[in-house]
């Protein structure tokens with residue numbers, strides 16, 4: 253909807269439907285744009301909750317960044333509008349819902365399904381890095397499933413990234429690479445690490461460095477204490493790929509374009525993603 257960016261949207265342009273992921277995504281509702289009948293997700297943010305001054309330009313900047321990100325595996329942010337008390341984000345709606353629910357239901361994915369997901373995320377990340385955008389929070393909670401079963405990185409937004417990052421600090425650490433756990437500066441290679449963690453979790457149903465206590469998870473990450481359980485049975489090609497991504501020295505991690513040529517991906521990923 254390219255023209256949409258220019259248009260001044262208001263709430264009366266939409267029929268509002270049921271809440272999506274109650275509370276999880278903040279206040280997000282399924283909605284239908286009246287003129288086009290286009291189904292979207294409408295995210296409602298309360299100005300009171302957003303530090304008014306900073307966030308205004310951050311939302312603008314984010315819409316600016318996101319409006320240039322067009323990729324089948326990245327959830328679209330079509331635009332935004334606001335009223336007296338709230339800011340509304342017009343987001344793409346992913347009809348097949350949240351990936352983590354699917355993973356919980358299946359316990360773990362087949363190698364073909366895991367490789368297809370990992371390849372599509374690698375392509376999305378190559379695209380983002382090409383646009384000098386890193387740090388797409390690619391843990392299962394931030395992944396949604398499109399109409400054709402394709403994965404969508406449904407990032408919870410840049411501006412909230414910081415809150416998100418803090419939340420990640422007190423939420424799950426599982427996806428943080430050593431350089432972030434040791435909080436040294438990081439680059440696009442953090443995404444390769446996170447993708448490796450995700451690939452492991454797709455195949456085993458649990459992240460590789462999971463531990464009861466945060467302090468233990470920290471230790472396991474910085475020591476790259478990578479162990480492959482005997483069950484479920486996973487091919488050595490998959491283990492080889494994961495071992496090349498979960499490398500402490502970020503410059504030694506398998507580059508994303510090399511990942512797409514890895515035998516496990518070539519033999520298992522469905523090219524349509």
Ligand SMILES: COc1ccc(C(=O)Nc2ccccc2)cc1NC(=O)CCSCc1cnc2[nH]ccc2c1
Nearest residue numbers: 272277293327328329345346349406407408409411412
């Ligand atoms: C591109 O994506 C986003 C872009 C920006 C922001 C954001 O919050 N930006 C922000 C916040 C505060 C201050 C400044 C900027 C959030 C998202 N994405 C989500 O929030 C997750 C999917 S919510 C939609 C959605 C769709 N499809 C579904 N299917 C089932 C559930 C579901 C849920």
